[in-house]
Amino acid sequence: MRTSYDNGSIMEEYEVDSEGKKEGTYKSYYESGKIRELSTYKGDLLVGTRYLYFENGNVEIEEKYTDGGILNGEQKVFYKDGQVQIVKNYENNELTGLLKVYYPSGKIKEEVTMRHNNENGPFTEYFENGQVQWKGTYLNGDNEFGLLEEWDSLGTPIKKMLCDSFAICRTFWHQDSTKINPYFKEHPYKP
Incomplete structure (x- = not known):
């Protein structure tokens, strides 16, 4: 035909x-x-x-x-220039395993654990210079759960948060201590 x-x-x-x-x-x-x-x-x-x-x-x-x-x-x-943008794995039509996203430069941008076509497990996001920007865990989609940490592009910690099952996150540590959730000032979080 x-x-x-x-x-x-x-x-x-x-x-x-x-x-x-x-x-x-x-x-x-x-x-x-x-x-x-x-x-x-x-x-x-x-x-x-x-x-x-x-x-x-x-x-x-x-x-x-x-x-x-x-x-x-x-x-x-x-990408149009031939550089890898995303690598993901399928099992029986379902997105599963580690999904990797790359910058156009070829450097890693994000690693996310997938299960049943959703983000489900640990994830790490990177600055293009290779420093970690965010690290945490997704639960049933793009919902942060548990410990969520953020760094600046030089690798200096910015803040740490706890996220509940509704993806509501509360800062318990911040490099600027005035930005800490009042609850954690009275009840310090110990991982």
């Missing part, structure tokens, strides 16, 4: 089986003629490695599918 843009350039190319389902190599193109997607289908479902491309020819997304069109394994997302 082949479909085309109004200007006549190829939009997509693929084969179909006797039931009309995509089977084998699938290619889609930008109107300019450059490759947009390269993947493989079996019975109309993705299988194997799928590549999505920027129009400049660099890979935008690389991901793996197992039989049945199930997203499994490492997925990489890239």
Whole structure:
């Protein structure tokens, strides 16, 4: 099968089986003629490695599918210049394990533990110079829980907070002691 843009350039190319389902190599193109997607289908479902491309020819997304069109394994997302932006893992279509986000320079920006498609576990955010900016734990999504710590770009601690299960955080230590929650002045937190 082949479909085309109004200007006549190829939009997509693929084969179909006797039931009309995509089977084998699938290619889609930008109107300019450059490759947009390269993947493989079996019975109309993705299988194997799928590549999505920027129009400049660099890979935008690389991901793996197992039989049945199930997203499994490492997925990489890239910046337009080819530098890795995000690395994440899927297991049976669910985001799980350590998700890593990078600055355009290639330096680590964030590491987050994922479970059931949500942030769930320890996380660390970094300044581009490599210093830790935030460290804590997420609970069932983007909700900080437990101890949450912040540093400046030179590595100097700024504050420490305790967050409850509703992601309400209270500062119990701050480099400027006037910014400490009054409760903790009377009841010091001891980790």
